[in-house]
Amino acid sequence: MSQRVVNDPIQDVRGPCVRRNEKPQTFLTSAEVDRLVDDYLAGLSVGYLAQKYGVHRATVSKHLTRNNVGRRQRGLTIDEIAEAVKLHGGGISMRAIALTLGVDRKQVRASLVAAGALST
Incomplete structure (x- = not known):
């Protein structure tokens, strides 16, 4: 051994x-x-x-x-997605929407695709 x-x-x-x-x-x-x-x-x-x-x-x-800490959700909230869809429908760019909402442009794009406001 x-x-x-x-x-x-x-x-x-x-x-x-x-x-x-x-x-x-x-x-x-x-x-x-x-x-x-x-x-x-x-x-x-x-x-x-x-x-x-x-x-x-x-x-x-x-x-x-x-420590039983709830994790933050990634991406946009339902209200932010609705705002992004509204802004996108009004002709605002994804970059400008991202700046307005304080998130990454990729998150805006993914949310718009998921909401059906943008095709893949």
């Missing part, structure tokens, strides 16, 4: 890490998780939070799920 070699724990400026596939894995403290949740509820994106806390996007999502 072989014995597993015990290595000293890896640490960096963020705290204790474990090694897996040559990539350090950072564990967030409960205070950091609380700040992460507060930041998300304040409107910061999952991608931004992953970068800010030095963890993977999936880690951010798992912390949000564990």
